[in-house]
Amino acid sequence: MRPTPADPEAWNAYLAEGNATQARKRVAADVILRNADGDILLVKPTCKPGWDLPGGMAEDNEAPDDAARRELREELGLDLPLQGLLVVDRVPPHGPWDDQIAFIFDGGTLDHDQVAAVNPQDEELSELAFVHPCRAGVWLRDRLSRRFDAAIAAIVTGRPRFLRDGQPTMP
Template identity: 60%
Template sequence: MRPVPTDAEAWNAYLAEGNAKQARKRVSADVVLRDDRGRILTVNPTYKDGWDLPGGMAEANEPPHRAAVRELGEELGLAITINRLLVVDWVAPHGPWDDQLAFIFDAGTLSPGIAATLRPHDAELSEALFLPAPEAAARLRPRQRTRLRAALRALGDDPTRYLHNGEEPWQI
């Protein structure tokens, strides 16, 4: 028998049981961060092939925008401000991985002094470079390349983009 909301203890146990059966999603949170010349910050992870946008995986129950702020602090020693959401990409299960929600946020522009001295702060990154958008995109893996292009379109004309495996779902 289903408990009633007025029995708080039984109701919360009932809800917790339902919550335990719900799907869990992996969440990544990356940023588009530019220098004063409009170049895009890219990073070279040591734990996988290819370059990335700066950011990383959210921890359990961590909001995506806070994950991006935390990751840039840990990996690059930056204290950034998130300006707005640019892209959400639902990534289908692949290889050993379940599905994922990939967020890209606008983190604005770094001052020339900070951009000139930017270096990796932990062993997860070997390099951090500001590159013109076409060069940055060329270094990224295909799915992230399409996310970056969508993020740049969102920066240019304002609407947040929703993607499905890197593509706009109504164009698949």
């Protein structure tokens, strides 16, 4: 017999068992940051090849937007409010990785002083560059490039995008 909320101890044990057996998703949270010219900030991680958007992986039970802001503070020394959600991408299993949910948030435009002061703050990043949006896709891996293009489209239209492996699922 299934416990009911009328027996809180048994009910919580029942829910905890279900929680322990349900799938958990990895969560990535990246941020689009622009300078006054509209160029996009890209970072070069030391833990993987190529260039990336600022951001990273969420920690246990951390909200995606909190993860994005934490990563900006840790890696770039930036403490910024986010301007909104641009993209949610369901990424299927690939290589050794299970599936994940990848978010891109709008970090807005950095002022001249912020641009001048931004530098890698820890060993996770080796370089950074501001790149024109039309050229950023060449710098990014295919999957991230598609997600980036959707994020730029979301900025233009003011409408967040839902993707599956970088591909739009809705018009």
